[in-house]
Amino acid sequence: MSPSAHPIERLEPTQRTLRRAQYEAFEFELVAQGVLVRNASHANPEAHEYLVTIENGLPHSCRCPADEHHQGACKHRVAVAIRTSVLEAACNAQRIRELQTSGVQAAANPLAP
């Protein structure tokens, strides 16, 4: 398994999980801890909202029961992984937070106004 493999290959989801991650109406929200994934396919999406944490550029864990109790990545982690722009945004946000906590100030950025 090469590190350049697409994130989805590294998560090794089942075909069923992959299909659900594609067709269900997920909504994504960047939060400090990672990505909040809301399943808008449900009548009450708020009750189907789970935090997916990002580590080393991959959706690393999810707070949903399926991710805890089943083998392989859950549909929330896969849903983030197959939406490259969401995953990239989450990775960038994480990198920025790491820079901030390591003491590099925004003022040191030559691109800052």
Ligand SMILES: [Zn+2]
């Ligand atoms: Zn999940």
